[in-house]
Every structure is written in C-alpha cells, then in structure tokens.
Amino acid sequence: MxxxxxKKIEVNVETLEYLRETGVINSLDIVKTDTEGHDLQAxxxxxxYLSEETLCTASEFLFYRNTKLSNFSKIDDLMTSNGFLLFxxxxxxxxxxxxxxxxxxxxxxVANLLSGSGSNEVKKIRLLKLIAICCFIRNPFYAYIIxxxxxxxxxxxxxxxxxxxxxxxxxxxxxxxxxxxxxGEKMVHILxxxxxxxxxxxxxxxxxxxxNRFVQYEPLFVRRKLIPNKFINSxxxxxEKRYKTYKTLNHIWY
Numbered sequence: 433m434x435x436x437x438x439k440k441i442e443v444n445v446e447t448l449e450y451l452r453e454t455g456v457i458n459s460l461d462i463v464k465t466d467t468e469g470h471d472l473q474a475x476x477x478x479x480x481y482l483s484e485e486t487l488c489t490a491s492e493f494l495f496y497r498n499t500k501l502s503n504f505s506k507i508d509d510l511m512t513s514n515g516f517l518l519f520x521x522x523x524x525x526x527x528x529x530x531x532x533x534x535x536x537x538x539x540x541x542v543a544n545l546l547s548g549s550g551s552n553e554v555k556k557i558r559l560l561k562l563i564a565i566c567c568f569i570r571n572p573f574y575a576y577i578i579x580x581x582x583x584x585x586x587x588x589x590x591x592x593x594x595x596x597x598x599x600x601x602x603x604x605x606x607x608x609x610x611x612x613x614x615x616g617e618k619m620v621h622i623l624x625x626x627x628x629x630x631x632x633x634x635x636x637x638x639x640x641x642x643x644n645r646f647v648q649y650e651p652l653f654v655r656r657k658l659i660p661n662k663f664i665n666s667x668x669x670x671x672e673k674r675y676k677t678y679k680t681l682n683h684i685w686y
Contacts, residue, residue, distance in 0.1 A: 449479030461561055465491045469501035475510055483514045484549070487540045487558065488565050490520075494533035507536065515544030519571070539565065542578045543682035546585050556587040567600060570653065573674055575600045580675045603653035604667065 451457045460481045465471040471491040478486060489511065493504040508518065520537030545558055559582045566575035579596045582588040588596070656664065 447477030447479060448474065449477060449481055452481055452485075460485050461487050462565065463489045465489070467492075469494070469499075472502040472507050472510070475507065482510075485558075487562050488538065489516070490535065490537045492533065492535055495531050496533075504533070504536070511538045515541050515548070517541050519569075519574075537569075539574070541682065542581045543678075546581060546587075552587060555585075556582070559587055563596065563600070572600050572604070573671065576671045577675045577678050580672075581679070601656055604656055604659060 448457065448460060448463065452460050460478060463475070463478060463486055465474040467474050469492075471493065475482065475489060475491060491502070491507060493502050493507050495504055497503055497505070511518070516538035517540070518536065519539045521534065522536075523534035524532050526532035540562060542559070542562065545555060545562065548555075550558075559578060563575045563578050566572070566578065576597070579588065579593055579600065583590070583593040659667075
C-alpha cells in the first residue's frame with residue numbers, strides 16, 4: 433500500500449530435489465509452482481527427479497525475453513528435454529494488448545516413460561499414476577493412449593486394460609460429439625465467434641480456462657451408456673486412430 437515501508441530480508445531456500453532426498457517430501461509426481469517469476473528456477477531445482485519421477489507440472493511464465501524471470505522458451509526447453517509434452521497454455525494480455533505470459537501445464541510422454549530406466553513394476557506404477565492424472569484433468573484421449581501403450585509394452589494384462597478402458601470412458605466429453613449430432617461445424621464456429629465478440633480481449637484477462645480447471649465442467653461429461661451406439665463406435669475408432677498416430681510419431685515399437 434502507498435506510504436508503507438518495506439525492507440529486504442534474506443531467507444534460506446532449498447531445492448525440491450534436496451527436500452525429496454531428505455524425506456521432507458515423499459513424492460514429486462505432481463509439481464505446481466507459483467513463485468512470482470522464479471518458476472524456471474523452481475523447476476530446475478527438481479533436479480534428477482524431473483526425468484526420473486515427475487509426471488506433471490503446472491507453472492507460470494512470461495513471454496518477454498529481456499527478463500531474468502521465467503521465460504516461456506526456457507521453461508519449454510527444460511520440460512521437453514526431460515520427456516514432457518505441453519498440454520495446457522493459458523495466456524494473459526499485457527498493457528499494450530500483447531501476450532504477456534500465463535500458465536502452462538506439462539505431462540510426461542508415455543513414450544519417454546516406457547523407454548526410461550526402472551523395473552517394469554516401477555513403470556507400471558508410474559503409468560497408472562499418469563492415467564489417473566489424465567482422468568482428473570478430463571483428458572480421456574491421452575489416458576487411452578497411455579493405457580494402450582502399457583498394454584502393448586506388456587505392463588497391463590488384457591483384463592486390466594478392459595477395466596481401465598471402462599473407467600477412462602465411463603463418461604464422455606460431449607462437445608466433440610455435438611458437430612456430428614445436431615450443431616454442425618459451421619454452427620460451432622459461429623458460436624465461438626459470438627463468444628469472442630461478447631467477451632472481447634481485455635488487458636490482463638486470461639485467454640481460456642486452465643486445463644486443470646476442466647474438472648469444474650462436470651455437466652459437459654455424459655455417461656457412455658446414454659450415448660447412441662453409432663456415436664460410441666465412431667468415438668472408439670477415433671481413439672484407436674489417435675493411439676496409432678501417437679505411436680508412429682514417437683517411434684514406439686514393442
């Protein structure tokens with residue numbers, strides 16, 4: 433507040449790697465940082481656990497390069513070089529209307545997980561955790577890809593894959609099915625334009641909801657058994673096609 437006096441103080445800090453190794457933290461499966469511009473340093477502080485243990489991170493970033501704070505390109509280089517995929521990008525506008533920064537979410541590539549070190553038992557545990565993360569953020573597509581990869585790799589038995597598939601697709605996100613039902617692609621585009629006109633681009637506002645906030649949109653997920661079989665069959669074919677595409681792009685061969 434105006435008129436208040438502040439003074440600098442020094443505080444002791446420790447890296448997440450140190451806290452994990454000393455037992456202060458039992459796991460670094462999921463890491464959320466909000467360190468007022470020092471997210472890059474916090475992520476770097478995960479050390480070897482970033483490639484060996486961490487499955488998901490959510491951080492803040494800036495697009496500006498002429499800053500010592502967390503630059504997006506540096507965060508992206510760190511995460512992708514350690515086997516992560518960019519799954520969420522929410523942006524904020526600056527004072528001139530430019531893209532200032534925002535929030536990012538990274539999730540480990542299942543190809544990286546399977547090709548990494550560790551016993552099959554450890555890989556299976558990490559694989560199931562990865563599926564759970566995807567289900568929580570309402571991403572059944574990647575959850576299915578992870579499960580299928582685990583099945584082909586030999587980590588999951590057919591019976592386990594069957595039960596996982598039922599769990600993953602107990603509810604289906606309805607919006608991707610709407611164009612094939614009654615709205616039509618053109619109508620979806622029109623509705624999108626209308627929402628942009630009504631909301632506008634306001635300085636300092638967020639672009640889209642964070643990917644980890646989709647859990648709030650539970651009404652948009654419909655129970656699988658309530659959807660006509662012809663659409664379910666089409667949905668299942670899309671899932672398998674996505675898995676084969678991911679498998680080819682990432683050169684996964686078992």
